[in-house]
Amino acid sequence: AKTLFPYTTLFRSGRYDYHSGRAGDIYLTGQLHRLQASQVARYLPLVLDSEVRQWLAQALPKGEAKAAQFRLIGDLDRFPFADGGGEFSVEGQAEGVTLAFDPAWPAIENIQGTLSFHNEKLTITAKQASVKGVQVHEVSAEIPDLAAVGGHLFLSGRAQGETQNFFRFLAASPLNAILASLPSRSRAEGTGELHLALDIPFADVEKTQVKGSYHFQGNRLQLLADVPPLDHVKGTLWFDQQGLRIDGITLHA
DSSP states (O other), X not given: OOOOOSSOOOOSEEEEEOOTTSOOEEEEEEEEEEEEGGGGGGGSOTTXXXXXXXXXXXXXXXXEEEEEEEEEEEEGGGTTOTTSSEEEEEEEEEEEEEEOOOTTSOOEEEEEXXXXXXXXXXXXXXXXXXXXXXXXXXXXXXXXXXXXXXXEEEEEEEEEEEHHHHHHHHHTSTHHHHTTTHHHXXXXXXXXXXXXXXXXXXXXXXXXXXXXXXXXXXXXXXXXXXXXXXXXXXXXXXXXXXXXXXXXXXXXX
């Protein structure tokens, strides 16, 4: 039989039926009253992809999930039940969680939301969080298939705040080099709104796909020290791992 859990926990009820030549059938339900985010990977079945387990062990260094409901029911040979035959679920309230999804990118901090495993899928949703001091909203992080070899993390979010903080975020990310260090050399006054989506392959994070935009809301921009500032900048800046483009920008020099 396969070893499913490297560490034990308390269950409300449980039953395991062994069948010769098979992993067996299981019925376990319970609650994890308080689970440190840094320990999540230790509670996951060992049959999951090793790259995903290693990523989870590093990606959740802070915070906790409270009152997490747990269910593992079905034929263990069919785990994680992507095609039916059982159910694996863990869902709890995330409090103060840090998601360090990629060392090359700023971490998402102070996540308040939901941490959920359902069969082959992991989802983290945040009502609120912060990145580089900027409040972000509608954050969603999803691994569609925890058992897949060569899996991906899909991350998206929205933020509204000071444009200088947006430049600080870009300067601390791989996009700074792609944009010829413009974010780290620019200064801004005013606010705007950021939309960002990332597709991160676990096997090769350097091939991360980026798609995002920033809408300037009447900003003053000093792009380079020896270039006169631009005033009343409005419009949208679109960017990805290839570079950037400008859509409908209006300004006064």
